[in-house]
Amino acid sequence: MNWLDRYAARSTRRVAQATSRRHFLSRLGMTLAGATVALPLLPVARAGAPREAGDPESCDYWRYCAIDGFLCSCCGGSANSCPPGTEPSPVTWIGTCRNDADGRDYVISYNDCCGKSACGRCNCTRNEGDRPVYQPSKSNDINWCLGTTNNVYHCSTAVVIGRAAE
Amino acid sequence: MNWLDRYAARSTRRVAQATSRRHFLSRLGMTLAGATVALPLLPVARAGAPREAGDPESCDYWRYCAIDGFLCSCCGGSANSCPPGTEPSPVTWIGTCRNDADGRDYVISYNDCCGKSACGRCNCTRNEGDRPVYQPSKSNDINWCLGTTNNVYHCSTAVVIGRAAE
Amino acid sequence: MIASLAGQAMVKPSAMAEPSAQPLAPETLRVEELGPPSPHWLIANDANFLGYMDSKVYLFDGDSGAMLAMISAGGYRNSVELAPGMSHVYSPETYYTRHTRGERSDVVTLYDTVSFQAVGEVVIPPKRATGMPNRHYSGISDDGRFVYVNNITPAMSVSVVDVAERRFVTEIETAGCTLVYPTGERSLALLCGDGTVQELTLAEDGTLAQRRRSPQFFDAEADPVTEKAVRVGDRWYYFSFDGWVHAVDFGGGAPRPAPRWSLFDDEQRRENWKVGGLQFAAVHAASGTLYVVIHQGGPGTHKDPGNQVWVYDLATRQRRAVFELASPASSIAVTPDAAPLLVAASPEVPALFVYDARSGAMQRVIEGPPFMPTIVQTVPAAAVVGEAATAGSP
């Protein structure tokens, strides 16, 4: 596999499409379940503590459904923390992602971490719900290192800020 | 072939080694010829105009025997001209290369072209006669954008400045 | 080993191998200058995402594939603006005194296209829009006098630069509207979040004279138009996620949206054919030919590259051809001449792919760098075919 492929592999479209298909099937599954058709695709609900599943260093992690950038999880940060020495952007764009582990939709805030040049690792582009830049609060094309000391972009996080409105 | 391979292919060691071997054989050939052993390896001398052969955009071009950098021939310049908008370095390192087309050794001046960031094309590293940086006039590791408006390196030339002393 | 062989043959090698050709003459190092622009010059912006504070703009000859020159273009590459006669390249750039720290300076740098050197710069408000490169984050007036730079902080505005006098003129607030679509010598349009366009008319000195809004012509929620658009004369063509073409006429009075038409028939839409990419549309203005990068995909694929270019006649709105591409394209541009080339690129592949824009036949692959080609551009029609009136593909 060539390097660019490898570089792209942890990104991007291939993963995003797979995810979209899965997401799509999962939504379909739920609709059918509403008609009392039982499908193994459904997440099995268990009682108890909050749950999420998946690898935050992988582009197909559920929170990344509308992300575009280098995953902070691969850069010394995590899905909800910036790497050492970087500065979180106070404003950003918002996506709505489905947490397959609990079947709920959450509002995700894709704050950028700023003040250092590109981390360059785990490039991940997924555009579910992404809108053109004339709708900035839904656009992942904008460099959201805005309102920070400078506009130098390092990586992107995916912070759960609440449940999506029904 | 992966991109890094391709990137390296027009460089570098593989070519340099092949060239070294050829050069090596050619020198051997000439020595044997000195003992009146005729070898087909010898360049066939024809009368007339100055001659050189090969592709200045290829790392195995004869003038590049001690070069290290991006070939200006692939960047809008040539073996003896800088690309538009760049500034030639007045000082540089010197190599001695054999012109197989006429069987002579020439002194080559590897002036850098400066004032723009890396051209990035036709990376070529050959180290015949290269010496450590404490012998700067023979060192291709030094950024020779010295004595120029700034030290920003764009690409490298290979200018014939005369025949090598016997 | 060699030493011992040489020992048997103590004749000095050069004494007998001396050939009869004249020796090469000593050379003098010189600096190239560019000749007049060719209609087939190709410009590739390299955002260089792994080192984006050190971005580049490459110039190639599309006929030979040769690199002609490069601009070292600072941080956050989008695209360059070209003087109508191609005398200058104007490049919006971002700098920091410590490259990634310190004081920020946004500038429009002026490059001469003979020497290909920076010959001046105009400092603009340090607000220019950055992020994924966008062709419409800047624009130039039809006469080449003013360059417009789009600002998103996320408050929206446009900086106006007088490149003739080399001075910053003004910053125009454009709340709710953004991106730059030049519509004449003293006017430009912007796309708005409410499904309209706003047109700004400037006074002769570049200050704001008038604002006009179109009626709403697209649904920003249900089927937004992308930022990517092409221009023919007074008309800009916008494309919705679902493949509807919204033409807007800026020929006088308020902007007039035309009825939408579709790139896809019902079956194609069912088969999920979609527009997509960084700069997925290009136009050959003189022949009224539209080129669109097309892929198959679901929702959220509006920025995916495509393996095909679909070719439309703008007059008849009929698809005229489908080009299969040698490599997926995210950005395309078409040269303005009568034997046009189509150049295609994607940031994921360090190469430019050059096709015959009439037949779709691949002409050549130009191996990069450019390492991560983002926006590709061609020379203005006026520079090569003497038709200043026919504004070409942006």
Place this chain on the structure above:
Amino acid sequence: MIASLAGQAMVKPSAMAEPSAQPLAPETLRVEELGPPSPHWLIANDANFLGYMDSKVYLFDGDSGAMLAMISAGGYRNSVELAPGMSHVYSPETYYTRHTRGERSDVVTLYDTVSFQAVGEVVIPPKRATGMPNRHYSGISDDGRFVYVNNITPAMSVSVVDVAERRFVTEIETAGCTLVYPTGERSLALLCGDGTVQELTLAEDGTLAQRRRSPQFFDAEADPVTEKAVRVGDRWYYFSFDGWVHAVDFGGGAPRPAPRWSLFDDEQRRENWKVGGLQFAAVHAASGTLYVVIHQGGPGTHKDPGNQVWVYDLATRQRRAVFELASPASSIAVTPDAAPLLVAASPEVPALFVYDARSGAMQRVIEGPPFMPTIVQTVPAAAVVGEAATAGSP
């Protein structure tokens, strides 16, 4: 299609799929800080040749392979200097006001290793040596007080920076000698074109107190030593193109070269085994173990990467092992602890390769970026094993 299925089941999906797990709680974005240094921290300088004015320094945990942090390190990356206790990273960097144009500033930037932020900078003469990255273009005094930066214009000198007081102290002319090999708290050596070393002794304030020269110990024409060298205590070990080891003792008085010894026996030399690479040697000082990247090749291959690391016992000068590498290495470094790792990299492969330095067994591949890893480094012995007296691998 889906619409019609949904139409048969008009129950609101979320109303019945509601699971019994508690919902995720809202989170607050925070910024990581680094813990105390691990002996297995690995530092990779990325010269980023395609965008070298935007270079980086990456920090990894060699045990997990995780990236821990990054420094955005301006133009022309060589290597960083590390405070003995690893409290700070000192980075010589080059900047231009317009990144590739304008006014040049060379600085040593000070980074705190808890916050991993720039906490200060010292401006130095804009002369630092640049080009192919070299580990010995800078150095630090054993007590961490002074950082030395090598200048080549091509006139040679060394800039002395007091990092405790954060001030530039002096520039010391070193005509004919260059590169930096620290030899104690107030002394450093340089390699000279006449086959000697020069040692500079500094006063307490960092100004020059004394110069001393070794006798000639290598032939700069016939078999020069490369710039790449390793240190154990008072000794620096230099390596000639043909594989001879020249140790020089800086323990007092004038530098004392020791008789040379060979990495290769006669047969190996006939087989063209050679040292080569950007930084082909490393040492595990505590055990007196030398690691050298080796390849087979003719003259002019002294910078080629190798597929093997040969391991020597410095006390006996015997080869103890040969490690076969998973990927050709140009640069190596060894951690200073009792269970050392060997990290290997080449600018042509965007990855770091981590081996057990005792067995040669590959532990892991850390996929890059770093995109073009050049000089690799490990933490100072003093920072992790409390042995300040045992200077580790540079």
